[in-house]
Amino acid sequence: MKKKWITGVLFGALLIMTAAAVPADASQTYYRSYSDVRAHTALETAAQWANLSGVMKGKSEAQFAPKAALKSKVLKNALMTLDPGYVPGAIKQRSSGVTRETFAQQLYRFAKAHGVSVSKKKNLSSYADYRKIAKNARTAYRWAYRAGLLPKAKGKRLQPKAVMTREEAVLALYSFHKLLPEYRGDLKRSGDFREIVISEIAEVEPYGGYSTKGTTALFKQTAWKGLHKAFRMRGGKPVIDLGKARPSFCSGAVYLLLTRSVLTWDTYVNGGGKISSDAWIAMKPYTMKGLDYPPQDDGVGLWGCANANGPGLAVALKKIGAAANTVIDLRSAYASDEEYWSVWDSAEPGDFLKIFRTEAIGRSEKGHMVVYLGSQYAVRGGRRDDLIWYWSSNGSGESAAKGYYITSCYASEITRGVITKVADPAAFANAYLVEPTDEDKWLASLLRDKDATVAEMKKHI
Numbered sequence: 001m002k003k004k005w006i007t008g009v010l011f012g013a014l015l016i017m018t019a020a021a022v023p024a025d026a027s028q029t030y031y032r033s034y035s036d037v038r039a040h041t042a043l044e045t046a047a048q049w050a051n052l053s054g055v056m057k058g059k060s061e062a063q064f065a066p067k068a069a070l071k072s073k074v075l076k077n078a079l080m081t082l083d084p085g086y087v088p089g090a091i092k093q094r095s096s097g098v099t100r101e102t103f104a105q106q107l108y109r110f111a112k113a114h115g116v117s118v119s120k121k122k123n124l125s126s127y128a129d130y131r132k133i134a135k136n137a138r139t140a141y142r143w144a145y146r147a148g149l150l151p152k153a154k155g156k157r158l159q160p161k162a163v164m165t166r167e168e169a170v171l172a173l174y175s176f177h178k179l180l181p182e183y184r185g186d187l188k189r190s191g192d193f194r195e196i197v198i199s200e201i202a203e204v205e206p207y208g209g210y211s212t213k214g215t216t217a218l219f220k221q222t223a224w225k226g227l228h229k230a231f232r233m234r235g236g237k238p239v240i241d242l243g244k245a246r247p248s249f250c251s252g253a254v255y256l257l258l259t260r261s262v263l264t265w266d267t268y269v270n271g272g273g274k275i276s277s278d279a280w281i282a283m284k285p286y287t288m289k290g291l292d293y294p295p296q297d298d299g300v301g302l303w304g305c306a307n308a309n310g311p312g313l314a315v316a317l318k319k320i321g322a323a324a325n326t327v328i329d330l331r332s333a334y335a336s337d338e339e340y341w342s343v344w345d346s347a348e349p350g351d352f353l354k355i356f357r358t359e360a361i362g363r364s365e366k367g368h369m370v371v372y373l374g375s376q377y378a379v380r381g382g383r384r385d386d387l388i389w390y391w392s393s394n395g396s397g398e399s400a401a402k403g404y405y406i407t408s409c410y411a412s413e414i415t416r417g418v419i420t421k422v423a424d425p426a427a428f429a430n431a432y433l434v435e436p437t438d439e440d441k442w443l444a445s446l447l448r449d450k451d452a453t454v455a456e457m458k459k460h461i
Contacts, residue, residue, distance in 0.1 A: 034064040040401070043167055045205050046174035052202035055081045055177070056170050066167035069097030074166075078173055079110055082180065086110065097163035100150055101137040107149055107176055108140030116179050122146035127153055133160040149176055191269040193425050194350025197261045197371060201391050201406075204257070209247030210395025210402035218400050219247050224287040224295075227252050231259065231284050236277035238263060238284065248403050251307045251369040252285070253393035254352060258306075258313075258422075259283055265425045278432040286436055293436040299444030301436040308443040309362050310452055311354055311418045313369060314461040315443055319434050322427035323352075325461040328417035329454060330359070337384065344386070344411065349374045352420040353390060359415055361457055362446035368392065372419070373406060385410045416454070418461065 037044050047064050050056035055078045059065035072091040075098055079088045088110070092102050111118055121142035124130045133141050141160060144150050149172040153159075164172075211223050221229075223245070230245035231238055240260040245252060262283075266275045285303035286293045296304035298312070305316035317323035326346055334340040347353065349372060357366040370390035378387050387408045395402030442460055446452060 034058055034062065036063050036066060040207055042171060046170045048206060049174050049177075049202045050078075050170050053081065053199060055173060056166075059166075064166065064170075066165060066170075068166050070103070070164040070166055070169040072098055075103065075106060075169065078169075079106065082110070082173075082177060083114065086113065094161065094163065098169075099161050100158075100164055101133050101141055101160040103164045103169065103172070104140045104144035104150060105137050107172070108143055111143075111176075111179065114180050116181070118143045120146050124158060126156070127158045128156045129158055129160065133158070144172075147175075147179070148172075191265070193261065193265055193422050194348060196264050196269075197257065197350040197422075198373075200257055200261050200264060201371065201373075204242050204404050206403070206405045207401065208243070208403040209400050210249060210393055211247035211398045212249045213398055216247070216398060218398055221246075223247050223249050223252060227256070227285045227287045228291070230256055233277070233280065233284065236280070237273060238280045242404070246403065247398075247400075248393035250392045250394070251312065253404060254313065254369045254371060255285065255303060255306045257371060257391075258352065262425060262428045266428075270426065275429045276432060279429050280431070282431040282434055282436060283428070284436075296436065297444065298447040299440040299442070301438060302431060302434050305434075305440050305443055308440075309365055309367065309446040310443060311361075311420075311457055311461045312443060313352055313354065314418050314420045315440060316434075317420060317422070318461055319440075320427050320430040322422055322424055322430075324421045324423045326419040326421075327454065327458055327461070328414070328419065330416060331412075341384070341386075344375065344388075347372050347375075347419045348421070352422075354418040354420070355390075355409075355414050356416040357413070360451050361416070361454070362451040363448060364451050368394075375411075376408075378410065380410065380412070385412045387411075388414065418457075 034047065037047055043066060047058070051058060056074060059068065072093040076088050076091055079086055088106060091098060091106060094102075108118060121139070122145045124142055124145060137160070141150070141158075145158075151168050209219055211219060214222055214224070216222060226245035226248065230242055231240050238259070240256060240263055242248075242253070242256050242260065245256055262275070266273050281292075283302055286296045286301065287303075288295060293301070296307075298304055298308035302316050302319070305319070306313045308315070311325065314323065314325040318325065326343065328343050331337075331340050334343075351372045353370050353372040355368040355370060357368065358364075360366070370392040373389040373391055375389065376387040378385055388411055389406065389408045391404070391406045393403050394405060394407055
């Protein structure tokens with residue numbers, strides 16, 4: 001099995017204690033949980049996005065170094081990652097790092113080149129050190145300050161010659177990239193669907209709560225209402241916003257991310273959007289009363305299939321010809337460890353993975369739907385036991401501190417799995433063939449009536 005690295009919350013202490021680390025592929029980007037970045041903060045959200053998208057990596061696997069100075073090469077890399085065709089030119093660095101005025105100039109130049117409106121500017125003439133801003137930087141500084149891309153003044157001092165910290169820079173870049181009208185298109189030029197999935201994960205702000213209950217005292221809405229609000233039809237096309245689906249749960253989070261990735265692919269790769277309104281209507285999750293279609297139970301419509309016990313998503317995508325599916329069986333079912341790990345090797349970052357925590361498939365199962373994000377070689381108890389990284393809405397019961405984020409488990413904690421590869425994104429145009437009221441009786445039976453065998457599961461995927 002080749003060693004795959006793409007992303008994951010790489011807990012430094014965890015790796016030292018439990019894993020024989022494999023050198024990273026320098027061409028890939030990573031998500032890391034930094035010891036110097038607090039969870040549930042704006043900095044964590046920005047650092048997650050920057051690292052996963054490749055815009056700004058940490059100083060090391062374990063540290064982001066938020067208080068360190070921003071270097072010119074880091075800013076240059078950030079701009080060239082936001083647009084691979086952009087040439088930023090020389091970026092001046094004063095002593096230890098990039099100054100606030102230089103940072104403002106670079107973002108202003110980039111913004112103008114990409115059609116961002118720069119007309120709104122802040123009048124800064126009342127600040128004591130306004131005239132210390134270089135004359136050729138004042139327009140850019142006034143725009144960047146008005147846009148919230150520079151540190152706030154302390155008292156009456158702007159401190160334009162102060163060096164930007166990495167924290168200040170990554171927070172600014174995170175806000176700045178949302179202003180770019182063609183950001184998604186530029187980032188996804190390759191057209192690789194798995195890369196689109198990964199980059200969409202980078203856009204999802206972490207946490208937001210976890211719940212599978214119909215009613216809740218912790219949140220302002222149920223997860224079902226959030227799913228409805230997160231997938232709205234407008235002018236024959238969907239508007240898909242995972243941020244509106246809070247609290248979330250695993251299959252809902254993965255389904256929204258999948259459809260959001262399809263939307264991005266269709267918009268920027270598929271010639272400007274060719275999937276029909278009827279197909280998108282069929283893909284919408286109907287989770288509440290009073291909509292165009294009744295709430296979809298397990299096995300009903302594409303969403304009901306994707307949300308079902310067993311290999312729900314695998315069955316849903318097989319129906320429209322969009323995916324290829326592979327079962328990861330019990331380790332003991334293989335003639336050798338090499339054969340077992342070769343099946344894991346077929347998974348690629350950006351694939352979808354149904355995790356079974358027990359041998360049951362269906363009514364009695366304990367399962368988890370995730371996006372696979374790579375593996376890391378590890379040995380425990382003298383036997384190979386890789387860490388498997390994934391994104392989902394993670395949690396149990398009801399928790400305000402859980403929800404969207406990346407985590408990992410050992411392969412030995414996964415009894416079985418189903419890898420779902422989107423082999424043909426264009427096949428989502430066939431979604432209209434599955435009516436929102438169509439029922440897959442086999443998937444429906446797995447909710448309350450039965451557990452399935454592995455052979456039966458393979459037959460249906």
